[in-house]
Amino acid sequence: MVSGANDAKTPPIVSLAAGGVAGGIEAFTSYPLEFAKTRVQLRSQKGIPTPRNPFLVVTQVYRKEGIRALYKGCAALVVGSIGKDGVRFLFFDQIKNSFADPETGTLSPLRNLAAGMTAGVVASITAVTPTERIKTALIDDARNERRFRSGLHATRVIYQEHGILGLYRGFAGTTLKQASATAFRMGTYNILKDFETKRDIQQSTLVNFGNGSVAGIVTTLCTQPFDVIKTRSQSAHGTSTVEAVKSILLDYGVRGFWRGTTMRLGRTIFSGGILFTSYEAAVKVIMPLYSGVTHTVGADAA
Template sequence: MVSGTNDSKNTPPIVSLAAGGVAGGIEAFTSYPFEFAKTRVQLRSEKGIPTPKNPFKVVTQVYQSEGLRALYKGCGALVVGSIAKDGVRFLFFDQIKIAFADPQTGTLSPLRNLAAGMTAGVVASITAVTPTERIKTALIDDARNERRFRSGLHATQVIYREHGISGLYRGFAGTTLKQASATAFRMGTYNILKDFETKRDIPQTTVTNFANGSVAGTVTTLCTQPFDVIKTRSQSAHGASTIEAIKSILADYGFFRGFWKGTTMRLGRTVFSGGILFTSYEAAVKVIQPLYSGLTHTVGAQETA
Protein backbone atom coordinates (compact mmCIF):
# COMPACT_ATOMS: atom_id res chain seq x y z
CA MET A 1 0.00 0.00 0.00
CA VAL A 2 1.19 3.49 -0.73
CA SER A 3 0.73 4.48 2.86
CA GLY A 4 3.61 2.54 4.24
CA THR A 5 6.50 0.45 3.10
CA ASN A 6 5.57 -2.64 4.99
CA ASP A 7 1.82 -2.26 4.53
CA SER A 8 2.04 -2.82 0.79
CA LYS A 9 2.61 -6.53 1.43
CA ASN A 10 -0.77 -6.72 3.18
CA THR A 11 -2.78 -4.87 0.52
CA PRO A 12 -4.23 -7.19 -2.16
CA PRO A 13 -3.79 -5.94 -5.75
CA ILE A 14 -7.56 -5.67 -6.27
CA VAL A 15 -7.80 -3.36 -3.26
CA SER A 16 -4.99 -1.13 -4.57
CA LEU A 17 -6.72 -0.97 -7.96
CA ALA A 18 -10.17 -0.17 -6.58
CA ALA A 19 -8.98 2.33 -3.96
CA GLY A 20 -6.74 4.06 -6.50
CA GLY A 21 -9.63 4.35 -8.96
CA VAL A 22 -11.95 5.83 -6.34
CA ALA A 23 -9.28 8.31 -5.24
CA GLY A 24 -8.48 9.29 -8.83
CA GLY A 25 -12.12 9.97 -9.70
CA ILE A 26 -12.66 12.12 -6.60
CA GLU A 27 -9.43 14.05 -7.15
CA ALA A 28 -10.13 14.72 -10.85
CA PHE A 29 -13.68 15.99 -10.32
CA THR A 30 -12.94 18.24 -7.35
CA SER A 31 -9.87 19.87 -8.92
CA TYR A 32 -11.09 20.16 -12.53
CA PRO A 33 -11.49 23.98 -12.67
CA PHE A 34 -7.74 24.37 -12.03
CA GLU A 35 -6.96 21.77 -14.71
CA PHE A 36 -9.25 23.54 -17.19
CA ALA A 37 -7.63 26.94 -16.56
CA LYS A 38 -4.10 25.50 -16.76
CA THR A 39 -4.82 23.77 -20.07
CA ARG A 40 -6.37 26.91 -21.59
CA VAL A 41 -3.27 28.94 -20.69
CA GLN A 42 -0.86 26.36 -22.15
CA LEU A 43 -2.66 26.14 -25.49
CA ARG A 44 -1.71 28.69 -28.15
CA SER A 45 -3.65 31.91 -27.62
CA GLU A 46 -5.11 34.01 -30.40
CA LYS A 47 -2.97 36.97 -31.43
CA GLY A 48 -3.88 40.18 -29.66
CA ILE A 49 -5.91 38.38 -27.01
CA PRO A 50 -3.72 37.84 -23.93
CA THR A 51 -4.56 34.98 -21.58
CA PRO A 52 -4.88 35.97 -17.91
CA LYS A 53 -2.55 34.30 -15.40
CA ASN A 54 -5.13 34.19 -12.61
CA PRO A 55 -6.95 30.82 -12.83
CA PHE A 56 -10.10 32.25 -11.26
CA LYS A 57 -10.17 34.98 -13.94
CA VAL A 58 -9.80 32.37 -16.69
CA VAL A 59 -12.70 30.35 -15.28
CA THR A 60 -14.85 33.48 -14.83
CA GLN A 61 -14.22 34.68 -18.39
CA VAL A 62 -15.05 31.30 -19.90
CA TYR A 63 -18.22 31.02 -17.81
CA GLN A 64 -19.39 34.51 -18.80
CA SER A 65 -18.64 34.16 -22.51
CA GLU A 66 -19.24 30.45 -23.17
CA GLY A 67 -21.36 29.16 -20.29
CA LEU A 68 -21.02 26.41 -17.69
CA ARG A 69 -21.04 23.61 -20.26
CA ALA A 70 -17.88 24.93 -21.93
CA LEU A 71 -16.18 25.25 -18.54
CA TYR A 72 -16.65 21.55 -17.83
CA LYS A 73 -15.95 20.31 -21.33
CA GLY A 74 -13.41 17.53 -21.02
CA CYS A 75 -14.21 16.84 -17.35
CA GLY A 76 -15.79 13.47 -18.09
CA ALA A 77 -12.73 12.33 -20.04
CA LEU A 78 -10.44 13.44 -17.22
CA VAL A 79 -12.51 11.68 -14.53
CA VAL A 80 -12.67 8.42 -16.51
CA GLY A 81 -8.99 8.69 -17.29
CA SER A 82 -8.10 9.43 -13.68
CA ILE A 83 -10.06 6.43 -12.41
CA ALA A 84 -8.11 4.20 -14.79
CA LYS A 85 -4.80 6.06 -14.36
CA ASP A 86 -4.76 6.13 -10.57
CA GLY A 87 -6.14 2.62 -10.26
CA VAL A 88 -3.29 1.34 -12.45
CA ARG A 89 -0.76 3.69 -10.85
CA PHE A 90 -1.49 2.64 -7.27
CA LEU A 91 -1.79 -1.03 -8.26
CA PHE A 92 1.59 -1.14 -10.00
CA PHE A 93 3.29 1.14 -7.49
CA ASP A 94 2.25 -1.11 -4.61
CA GLN A 95 3.47 -4.21 -6.45
CA ILE A 96 6.65 -2.58 -7.77
CA LYS A 97 7.51 -1.36 -4.28
CA ILE A 98 7.68 -4.95 -3.13
CA ALA A 99 10.04 -5.83 -5.99
CA PHE A 100 12.20 -2.75 -5.34
CA ALA A 101 12.38 -3.20 -1.56
CA ASP A 102 15.70 -3.98 0.07
CA PRO A 103 15.81 -7.80 0.46
CA GLN A 104 17.29 -7.59 3.96
CA THR A 105 15.28 -4.78 5.54
CA GLY A 106 12.15 -4.83 3.37
CA THR A 107 12.26 -1.01 3.12
CA LEU A 108 12.82 1.38 0.22
CA SER A 109 15.49 4.04 0.00
CA PRO A 110 14.47 7.45 -1.41
CA LEU A 111 15.99 6.53 -4.78
CA ARG A 112 14.13 3.21 -4.89
CA ASN A 113 10.90 5.03 -4.00
CA LEU A 114 11.43 7.33 -6.98
CA ALA A 115 12.35 4.42 -9.28
CA ALA A 116 9.20 2.52 -8.28
CA GLY A 117 7.08 5.60 -8.97
CA MET A 118 8.72 6.18 -12.34
CA THR A 119 8.05 2.61 -13.46
CA ALA A 120 4.40 2.85 -12.37
CA GLY A 121 4.06 6.15 -14.28
CA VAL A 122 5.24 4.62 -17.54
CA VAL A 123 2.74 1.76 -17.22
CA ALA A 124 -0.08 4.20 -16.43
CA SER A 125 0.77 6.37 -19.45
CA ILE A 126 0.67 3.41 -21.83
CA THR A 127 -2.51 1.83 -20.48
CA ALA A 128 -4.70 4.83 -19.64
CA VAL A 129 -3.27 8.33 -19.43
CA THR A 130 -2.20 9.27 -22.97
CA PRO A 131 -5.50 8.61 -24.82
CA THR A 132 -7.71 10.13 -22.10
CA GLU A 133 -5.46 13.20 -21.77
CA ARG A 134 -5.54 13.57 -25.56
CA ILE A 135 -9.36 13.61 -25.56
CA LYS A 136 -9.58 16.01 -22.59
CA THR A 137 -7.12 18.48 -24.12
CA ALA A 138 -8.72 18.29 -27.57
CA LEU A 139 -12.15 19.00 -26.05
CA ILE A 140 -10.90 22.03 -24.14
CA ASP A 141 -9.12 23.38 -27.23
CA ASP A 142 -12.09 22.67 -29.50
CA ALA A 143 -14.51 24.46 -27.13
CA ARG A 144 -12.80 27.82 -27.71
CA ASN A 145 -12.66 27.62 -31.52
CA GLU A 146 -14.35 25.17 -33.88
CA ARG A 147 -16.67 23.41 -31.40
CA ARG A 148 -17.05 20.36 -33.60
CA PHE A 149 -16.79 17.80 -30.79
CA ARG A 150 -20.14 17.08 -29.13
CA SER A 151 -18.77 14.87 -26.36
CA GLY A 152 -15.77 12.83 -25.29
CA LEU A 153 -17.06 9.80 -27.19
CA HIS A 154 -17.67 11.87 -30.31
CA ALA A 155 -14.18 13.39 -30.08
CA THR A 156 -12.69 9.90 -29.77
CA GLN A 157 -14.57 8.73 -32.86
CA VAL A 158 -13.59 11.77 -34.95
CA ILE A 159 -9.90 11.65 -33.96
CA TYR A 160 -9.72 7.90 -34.56
CA ARG A 161 -11.45 8.23 -37.95
CA GLU A 162 -9.14 11.05 -39.08
CA HIS A 163 -5.82 9.90 -37.61
CA GLY A 164 -6.21 6.30 -36.46
CA ILE A 165 -4.86 4.95 -33.18
CA SER A 166 -1.83 7.23 -33.47
CA GLY A 167 -4.17 10.21 -33.20
CA LEU A 168 -5.36 9.03 -29.79
CA TYR A 169 -1.75 8.57 -28.71
CA ARG A 170 -0.64 12.00 -29.93
CA GLY A 171 1.75 13.44 -27.36
CA PHE A 172 2.73 9.99 -26.08
CA ALA A 173 6.39 10.94 -25.54
CA GLY A 174 5.56 14.08 -23.58
CA THR A 175 2.81 12.37 -21.60
CA THR A 176 5.00 9.41 -20.70
CA LEU A 177 7.87 11.66 -19.64
CA LYS A 178 5.42 13.66 -17.54
CA GLN A 179 3.77 10.58 -16.02
CA ALA A 180 7.05 8.82 -15.26
CA SER A 181 8.54 11.87 -13.58
CA ALA A 182 5.31 13.02 -11.93
CA THR A 183 4.54 9.59 -10.47
CA ALA A 184 8.13 9.22 -9.33
CA PHE A 185 8.09 12.57 -7.52
CA ARG A 186 4.51 12.34 -6.24
CA MET A 187 4.54 8.74 -5.01
CA GLY A 188 8.20 8.89 -4.02
CA THR A 189 7.90 12.12 -2.02
CA TYR A 190 4.73 10.94 -0.29
CA ASN A 191 6.31 7.66 0.77
CA ILE A 192 9.57 9.29 1.85
CA LEU A 193 7.60 11.66 4.10
CA LYS A 194 5.45 8.84 5.43
CA ASP A 195 8.41 6.55 6.14
CA PHE A 196 10.12 9.45 7.93
CA GLU A 197 7.03 10.02 10.10
CA THR A 198 6.47 6.32 10.78
CA LYS A 199 10.01 5.91 12.11
CA ARG A 200 9.34 8.77 14.53
CA ASP A 201 5.91 7.49 15.59
CA ILE A 202 4.09 10.47 14.10
CA PRO A 203 0.40 9.44 13.85
CA GLN A 204 -1.02 9.11 10.34
CA THR A 205 -4.23 11.16 10.45
CA THR A 206 -6.32 12.70 7.68
CA VAL A 207 -4.52 16.00 8.26
CA THR A 208 -1.10 14.32 8.01
CA ASN A 209 -2.08 12.47 4.84
CA PHE A 210 -3.41 15.67 3.26
CA ALA A 211 -0.28 17.64 4.20
CA ASN A 212 2.04 14.94 2.84
CA GLY A 213 0.04 14.77 -0.39
CA SER A 214 0.14 18.56 -0.78
CA VAL A 215 3.93 18.65 -0.34
CA ALA A 216 4.26 15.83 -2.86
CA GLY A 217 2.07 17.80 -5.29
CA THR A 218 4.24 20.90 -4.96
CA VAL A 219 7.47 19.00 -5.61
CA THR A 220 5.87 17.23 -8.57
CA THR A 221 4.66 20.43 -10.24
CA LEU A 222 7.93 22.32 -10.01
CA CYS A 223 9.98 19.39 -11.31
CA THR A 224 7.73 18.24 -14.16
CA GLN A 225 6.07 21.39 -15.56
CA PRO A 226 8.01 21.43 -18.88
CA PHE A 227 6.72 17.95 -19.75
CA ASP A 228 3.16 19.06 -18.96
CA VAL A 229 3.41 22.08 -21.29
CA ILE A 230 4.81 19.94 -24.12
CA LYS A 231 2.06 17.38 -23.61
CA THR A 232 -0.68 20.01 -23.75
CA ARG A 233 0.65 21.55 -26.98
CA SER A 234 0.97 18.09 -28.57
CA GLN A 235 -2.59 17.15 -27.68
CA SER A 236 -4.44 20.24 -28.95
CA ALA A 237 -7.48 19.73 -31.17
CA HIS A 238 -5.38 19.34 -34.34
CA GLY A 239 -2.40 17.78 -32.57
CA ALA A 240 1.33 18.28 -33.03
CA SER A 241 4.45 16.18 -32.77
CA THR A 242 6.63 16.50 -29.69
CA ILE A 243 9.30 18.38 -31.70
CA GLU A 244 6.69 20.74 -33.19
CA ALA A 245 5.28 21.40 -29.70
CA ILE A 246 8.73 22.25 -28.31
CA LYS A 247 9.48 24.59 -31.22
CA SER A 248 6.14 26.40 -30.85
CA ILE A 249 6.65 26.89 -27.09
CA LEU A 250 10.12 28.35 -27.59
CA ALA A 251 8.89 30.58 -30.44
CA ASP A 252 5.92 31.89 -28.46
CA TYR A 253 7.44 32.49 -25.03
CA GLY A 254 11.09 31.46 -24.82
CA PHE A 255 12.57 28.82 -22.51
CA PHE A 256 11.61 29.71 -18.93
CA ARG A 257 8.35 31.54 -19.64
CA GLY A 258 7.32 28.85 -22.11
CA PHE A 259 8.20 25.60 -20.38
CA TRP A 260 6.88 26.75 -17.00
CA LYS A 261 3.69 28.22 -18.50
CA GLY A 262 0.69 27.56 -16.26
CA THR A 263 2.84 26.65 -13.24
CA THR A 264 0.76 28.76 -10.83
CA MET A 265 -2.47 27.17 -12.01
CA ARG A 266 -1.08 23.64 -11.98
CA LEU A 267 0.46 24.27 -8.57
CA GLY A 268 -2.94 25.31 -7.23
CA ARG A 269 -4.40 22.08 -8.58
CA THR A 270 -1.66 19.67 -7.53
CA VAL A 271 -1.32 21.01 -3.99
CA PHE A 272 -5.05 20.57 -3.52
CA SER A 273 -5.39 17.40 -5.60
CA GLY A 274 -2.34 15.76 -4.02
CA GLY A 275 -3.94 16.12 -0.60
CA ILE A 276 -7.29 14.87 -1.90
CA LEU A 277 -5.77 11.92 -3.81
CA PHE A 278 -3.77 10.37 -0.98
CA THR A 279 -6.37 11.13 1.70
CA SER A 280 -9.06 9.52 -0.46
CA TYR A 281 -6.82 6.54 -1.18
CA GLU A 282 -6.08 5.91 2.49
CA ALA A 283 -9.79 6.21 3.34
CA ALA A 284 -10.85 3.95 0.45
CA VAL A 285 -8.38 1.23 1.48
CA LYS A 286 -9.77 1.27 5.02
CA VAL A 287 -13.27 0.68 3.62
CA ILE A 288 -12.51 -1.71 0.75
CA GLN A 289 -9.91 -3.98 2.36
CA PRO A 290 -12.17 -5.28 5.19
CA LEU A 291 -14.95 -5.90 2.64
CA TYR A 292 -12.55 -7.78 0.39
CA SER A 293 -11.14 -9.78 3.30
CA GLY A 294 -14.63 -10.68 4.45
CA LEU A 295 -15.64 -11.76 0.95
CA THR A 296 -12.57 -13.93 0.39
CA HIS A 297 -12.96 -15.46 3.87
CA THR A 298 -16.61 -16.34 3.10
CA VAL A 299 -15.76 -17.83 -0.29
CA GLY A 300 -12.87 -19.80 1.24
CA ALA A 301 -15.12 -21.15 4.00
CA GLN A 302 -17.74 -22.25 1.45
CA GLU A 303 -15.13 -24.03 -0.68
CA THR A 304 -13.76 -25.80 2.40
CA ALA A 305 -17.22 -26.89 3.45
Protein backbone atom coordinates (compact mmCIF):
# COMPACT_ATOMS: atom_id res chain seq x y z
CA MET A 1 0.00 0.00 0.00
CA VAL A 2 1.04 3.58 -0.48
CA SER A 3 0.44 4.76 2.98
CA GLY A 4 2.52 4.20 5.44
CA ALA A 5 4.02 4.48 8.47
CA ASN A 6 2.30 1.37 9.70
CA ASP A 7 1.60 -1.98 8.10
CA ALA A 8 -2.18 -1.84 8.36
CA LYS A 9 -4.22 -1.58 5.18
CA THR A 10 -5.51 1.92 4.53
CA PRO A 11 -9.34 2.03 4.44
CA PRO A 12 -10.76 3.33 1.12
CA ILE A 13 -12.29 6.48 2.64
CA VAL A 14 -8.95 7.36 4.23
CA SER A 15 -7.09 6.85 0.93
CA LEU A 16 -9.63 9.07 -0.84
CA ALA A 17 -9.54 11.86 1.77
CA ALA A 18 -5.77 11.83 2.26
CA GLY A 19 -5.15 11.75 -1.50
CA GLY A 20 -7.48 14.72 -2.00
CA VAL A 21 -5.76 16.75 0.72
CA ALA A 22 -2.32 15.94 -0.67
CA GLY A 23 -3.38 16.76 -4.24
CA GLY A 24 -4.77 20.16 -3.26
CA ILE A 25 -1.63 21.11 -1.31
CA GLU A 26 0.69 19.94 -4.10
CA ALA A 27 -1.24 21.75 -6.85
CA PHE A 28 -1.38 25.11 -5.05
CA THR A 29 2.24 25.21 -3.86
CA SER A 30 3.75 24.27 -7.23
CA TYR A 31 1.33 26.12 -9.53
CA PRO A 32 3.62 28.93 -10.79
CA LEU A 33 5.94 26.30 -12.32
CA GLU A 34 2.92 24.53 -13.86
CA PHE A 35 1.81 27.90 -15.27
CA ALA A 36 5.25 28.53 -16.82
CA LYS A 37 5.43 25.02 -18.30
CA THR A 38 2.00 25.39 -19.91
CA ARG A 39 2.89 28.79 -21.40
CA VAL A 40 5.99 27.31 -23.05
CA GLN A 41 4.10 24.34 -24.49
CA LEU A 42 1.41 26.50 -26.09
CA ARG A 43 2.08 27.97 -29.52
CA SER A 44 4.16 31.14 -29.40
CA GLN A 45 2.47 34.35 -30.43
CA LYS A 46 3.85 35.96 -33.57
CA GLY A 47 6.82 38.16 -32.77
CA ILE A 48 6.70 37.23 -29.07
CA PRO A 49 8.89 34.17 -28.51
CA THR A 50 8.38 32.38 -25.19
CA PRO A 51 11.60 31.95 -23.19
CA ARG A 52 12.60 28.43 -22.14
CA ASN A 53 13.77 29.41 -18.69
CA PRO A 54 10.81 28.82 -16.31
CA PHE A 55 11.97 31.46 -13.86
CA LEU A 56 12.21 34.00 -16.68
CA VAL A 57 8.65 33.19 -17.75
CA VAL A 58 7.43 33.62 -14.17
CA THR A 59 9.39 36.89 -13.77
CA GLN A 60 8.06 38.37 -17.02
CA VAL A 61 4.44 37.52 -16.23
CA TYR A 62 4.81 38.84 -12.68
CA ARG A 63 6.25 42.17 -13.89
CA LYS A 64 3.66 42.68 -16.61
CA GLU A 65 0.52 41.23 -15.04
CA GLY A 66 1.15 40.83 -11.30
CA ILE A 67 1.11 37.87 -8.92
CA ARG A 68 -2.53 37.01 -9.63
CA ALA A 69 -1.68 36.24 -13.27
CA LEU A 70 0.68 33.46 -12.14
CA TYR A 71 -2.28 31.72 -10.53
CA LYS A 72 -4.57 31.99 -13.56
CA GLY A 73 -6.32 28.63 -13.79
CA CYS A 74 -5.05 27.57 -10.37
CA ALA A 75 -8.51 27.00 -8.89
CA ALA A 76 -9.39 24.58 -11.69
CA LEU A 77 -6.16 22.66 -11.16
CA VAL A 78 -6.58 22.52 -7.36
CA VAL A 79 -10.15 21.22 -7.68
CA GLY A 80 -9.00 18.73 -10.30
CA SER A 81 -6.02 17.64 -8.21
CA ILE A 82 -8.21 17.03 -5.15
CA GLY A 83 -10.40 14.75 -7.24
CA LYS A 84 -7.55 13.26 -9.26
CA ASP A 85 -5.28 12.38 -6.37
CA GLY A 86 -8.15 11.27 -4.17
CA VAL A 87 -9.27 8.86 -6.90
CA ARG A 88 -5.85 7.61 -7.88
CA PHE A 89 -4.65 7.01 -4.32
CA LEU A 90 -7.96 5.27 -3.60
CA PHE A 91 -7.73 2.97 -6.62
CA PHE A 92 -4.00 2.41 -6.31
CA ASP A 93 -4.28 1.42 -2.65
CA GLN A 94 -7.19 -0.93 -3.33
CA ILE A 95 -5.52 -2.53 -6.35
CA LYS A 96 -2.26 -2.89 -4.49
CA ASN A 97 -3.96 -4.41 -1.47
CA SER A 98 -5.69 -6.93 -3.72
CA PHE A 99 -2.53 -8.11 -5.49
CA ALA A 100 0.06 -7.68 -2.76
CA ASP A 101 2.00 -10.64 -1.41
CA PRO A 102 0.05 -11.73 1.72
CA GLU A 103 3.25 -12.26 3.72
CA THR A 104 5.31 -9.20 2.80
CA GLY A 105 2.52 -6.82 1.72
CA THR A 106 4.58 -5.80 -1.35
CA LEU A 107 4.07 -6.02 -5.13
CA SER A 108 6.42 -6.84 -7.99
CA PRO A 109 7.64 -3.79 -9.97
CA LEU A 110 5.40 -4.71 -12.94
CA ARG A 111 2.32 -5.01 -10.73
CA ASN A 112 3.16 -1.69 -9.11
CA LEU A 113 3.23 -0.07 -12.56
CA ALA A 114 0.02 -1.82 -13.65
CA ALA A 115 -1.80 -0.67 -10.51
CA GLY A 116 -0.66 2.91 -11.14
CA MET A 117 -1.72 2.78 -14.79
CA THR A 118 -5.24 1.62 -13.89
CA ALA A 119 -5.57 4.34 -11.25
CA GLY A 120 -4.39 6.94 -13.79
CA VAL A 121 -7.04 5.98 -16.38
CA VAL A 122 -9.83 6.21 -13.79
CA ALA A 123 -8.54 9.59 -12.58
CA SER A 124 -8.39 10.95 -16.14
CA ILE A 125 -12.01 9.99 -16.84
CA THR A 126 -13.46 11.21 -13.54
CA ALA A 127 -11.51 14.39 -12.84
CA VAL A 128 -8.35 15.22 -14.74
CA THR A 129 -9.36 15.82 -18.37
CA PRO A 130 -12.08 18.47 -17.82
CA THR A 131 -10.16 20.38 -15.14
CA GLU A 132 -6.92 20.31 -17.16
CA ARG A 133 -8.89 21.56 -20.18
CA ILE A 134 -10.21 24.53 -18.19
CA LYS A 135 -6.81 25.31 -16.66
CA THR A 136 -5.02 25.22 -20.03
CA ALA A 137 -7.74 27.25 -21.78
CA LEU A 138 -7.54 29.95 -19.08
CA ILE A 139 -3.74 30.21 -19.36
CA ASP A 140 -3.90 30.37 -23.17
CA ASP A 141 -6.81 32.83 -23.19
CA ALA A 142 -4.99 35.18 -20.79
CA ARG A 143 -2.26 35.76 -23.40
CA ASN A 144 -4.49 37.65 -25.83
CA GLU A 145 -8.30 37.34 -26.09
CA ARG A 146 -9.09 37.36 -22.35
CA ARG A 147 -12.72 36.40 -22.85
CA PHE A 148 -12.81 34.01 -19.87
CA ARG A 149 -13.49 35.79 -16.57
CA SER A 150 -13.03 32.75 -14.34
CA GLY A 151 -12.88 28.98 -14.32
CA LEU A 152 -16.67 28.71 -14.03
CA HIS A 153 -17.16 31.22 -16.86
CA ALA A 154 -14.69 29.30 -19.06
CA THR A 155 -16.51 26.05 -18.31
CA ARG A 156 -19.85 27.61 -19.26
CA VAL A 157 -18.54 29.16 -22.49
CA ILE A 158 -16.73 26.00 -23.64
CA TYR A 159 -19.81 23.89 -22.85
CA GLN A 160 -22.11 26.27 -24.73
CA GLU A 161 -19.82 26.37 -27.78
CA HIS A 162 -18.70 22.75 -27.97
CA GLY A 163 -20.88 20.73 -25.61
CA ILE A 164 -19.58 18.13 -23.15
CA LEU A 165 -16.99 16.96 -25.68
CA GLY A 166 -15.44 20.43 -25.52
CA LEU A 167 -14.63 19.84 -21.86
CA TYR A 168 -13.05 16.51 -22.77
CA ARG A 169 -10.89 17.96 -25.54
CA GLY A 170 -7.49 16.26 -25.37
CA PHE A 171 -8.94 13.19 -23.62
CA ALA A 172 -6.66 10.75 -25.48
CA GLY A 173 -3.49 12.69 -24.70
CA THR A 174 -4.54 13.34 -21.11
CA THR A 175 -5.42 9.70 -20.47
CA LEU A 176 -2.16 8.49 -21.99
CA LYS A 177 -0.31 10.99 -19.83
CA GLN A 178 -2.25 10.13 -16.67
CA ALA A 179 -1.99 6.37 -17.15
CA SER A 180 1.74 6.50 -17.79
CA ALA A 181 2.46 9.25 -15.24
CA THR A 182 0.53 7.54 -12.44
CA ALA A 183 2.12 4.21 -13.31
CA PHE A 184 5.63 5.65 -13.12
CA ARG A 185 4.99 8.00 -10.18
CA MET A 186 3.07 5.63 -7.92
CA GLY A 187 5.01 2.62 -9.15
CA THR A 188 8.44 4.15 -8.60
CA TYR A 189 7.48 5.51 -5.17
CA ASN A 190 6.20 2.14 -4.00
CA ILE A 191 9.09 0.19 -5.50
CA LEU A 192 11.46 2.42 -3.51
CA LYS A 193 9.30 2.07 -0.41
CA ASP A 194 9.08 -1.72 -0.70
CA PHE A 195 12.88 -1.83 -1.14
CA GLU A 196 13.29 0.20 2.05
CA THR A 197 10.74 -1.88 3.97
CA LYS A 198 12.58 -5.12 3.18
CA ARG A 199 15.78 -3.56 4.52
CA ASP A 200 14.16 -2.06 7.62
CA ILE A 201 14.91 1.51 6.53
CA GLN A 202 12.90 3.80 8.78
CA GLN A 203 10.28 5.91 6.98
CA SER A 204 10.44 9.62 7.76
CA THR A 205 9.36 12.93 6.21
CA LEU A 206 12.78 13.28 4.56
CA VAL A 207 12.71 9.73 3.16
CA ASN A 208 9.14 10.20 1.88
CA PHE A 209 10.08 13.50 0.23
CA GLY A 210 13.18 11.93 -1.37
CA ASN A 211 11.21 8.96 -2.71
CA GLY A 212 8.54 11.29 -4.09
CA SER A 213 11.15 13.48 -5.80
CA VAL A 214 12.84 10.49 -7.46
CA ALA A 215 9.41 9.30 -8.62
CA GLY A 216 8.83 12.77 -10.09
CA ILE A 217 12.06 12.66 -12.12
CA VAL A 218 11.28 9.23 -13.58
CA THR A 219 7.72 10.29 -14.38
CA THR A 220 8.70 13.49 -16.18
CA LEU A 221 11.36 11.96 -18.41
CA CYS A 222 9.11 9.05 -19.43
CA THR A 223 5.86 10.92 -20.05
CA GLN A 224 6.77 14.40 -21.33
CA PRO A 225 5.56 13.85 -24.93
CA PHE A 226 2.05 13.04 -23.69
CA ASP A 227 2.05 16.21 -21.59
CA VAL A 228 3.01 18.41 -24.56
CA ILE A 229 0.34 16.82 -26.78
CA LYS A 230 -2.26 17.30 -24.03
CA THR A 231 -1.40 20.99 -23.63
CA ARG A 232 -1.68 21.68 -27.36
CA SER A 233 -5.00 19.83 -27.56
CA GLN A 234 -6.46 21.80 -24.65
CA SER A 235 -5.57 25.34 -25.74
CA ALA A 236 -8.28 28.02 -25.67
CA HIS A 237 -9.77 26.95 -29.02
CA GLY A 238 -8.74 23.31 -28.73
CA THR A 239 -7.48 20.85 -31.35
CA SER A 240 -7.68 17.12 -31.88
CA THR A 241 -4.84 14.91 -30.67
CA VAL A 242 -3.71 14.29 -34.26
CA GLU A 243 -3.69 18.02 -35.03
CA ALA A 244 -1.74 18.67 -31.83
CA VAL A 245 0.92 16.14 -32.83
CA LYS A 246 1.18 17.69 -36.31
CA SER A 247 1.51 21.23 -34.93
CA ILE A 248 4.30 20.20 -32.56
CA LEU A 249 6.24 18.52 -35.36
CA LEU A 250 5.75 21.53 -37.65
CA ASP A 251 6.82 24.04 -35.00
CA TYR A 252 9.77 22.25 -33.37
CA GLY A 253 10.31 18.80 -34.89
CA VAL A 254 10.65 15.68 -32.73
CA ARG A 255 12.45 17.66 -30.01
CA GLY A 256 9.24 19.62 -29.51
CA PHE A 257 7.70 16.65 -27.71
CA TRP A 258 10.07 17.34 -24.82
CA ARG A 259 9.38 21.09 -24.76
CA GLY A 260 8.90 22.30 -21.20
CA THR A 261 10.79 19.34 -19.71
CA THR A 262 13.01 21.54 -17.54
CA MET A 263 10.00 23.33 -16.06
CA ARG A 264 8.00 20.18 -15.52
CA LEU A 265 11.05 18.45 -14.05
CA GLY A 266 11.50 21.28 -11.57
CA ARG A 267 7.85 21.08 -10.65
CA THR A 268 7.60 17.29 -10.37
CA ILE A 269 10.70 16.96 -8.20
CA PHE A 270 9.23 19.55 -5.87
CA SER A 271 5.59 18.45 -6.17
CA GLY A 272 6.34 14.73 -6.01
CA GLY A 273 8.03 15.22 -2.66
CA ILE A 274 5.15 17.39 -1.40
CA LEU A 275 2.45 15.02 -2.70
CA PHE A 276 3.67 11.85 -1.03
CA THR A 277 4.84 13.57 2.15
CA SER A 278 1.44 15.28 2.45
CA TYR A 279 -0.34 11.99 1.78
CA GLU A 280 1.58 10.13 4.48
CA ALA A 281 0.97 12.97 6.95
CA ALA A 282 -2.73 13.16 6.06
CA VAL A 283 -3.16 9.42 6.59
CA LYS A 284 -1.63 9.74 10.08
CA VAL A 285 -4.11 12.51 10.94
CA ILE A 286 -7.21 10.98 9.33
CA MET A 287 -6.74 7.35 10.45
CA PRO A 288 -7.35 8.03 14.17
CA LEU A 289 -10.42 10.11 13.30
CA TYR A 290 -11.74 7.35 11.03
CA SER A 291 -11.01 4.67 13.63
CA GLY A 292 -12.78 6.72 16.30
CA VAL A 293 -15.89 7.17 14.13
CA THR A 294 -16.10 3.51 13.11
CA HIS A 295 -15.53 2.40 16.70
CA THR A 296 -18.33 4.70 17.90
CA VAL A 297 -20.70 3.52 15.15
CA GLY A 298 -19.88 -0.10 15.92
CA ALA A 299 -20.46 0.43 19.62
CA ASP A 300 -23.79 2.16 18.95
CA ALA A 301 -24.89 -0.65 16.63
CA ALA A 302 -24.01 -3.24 19.27
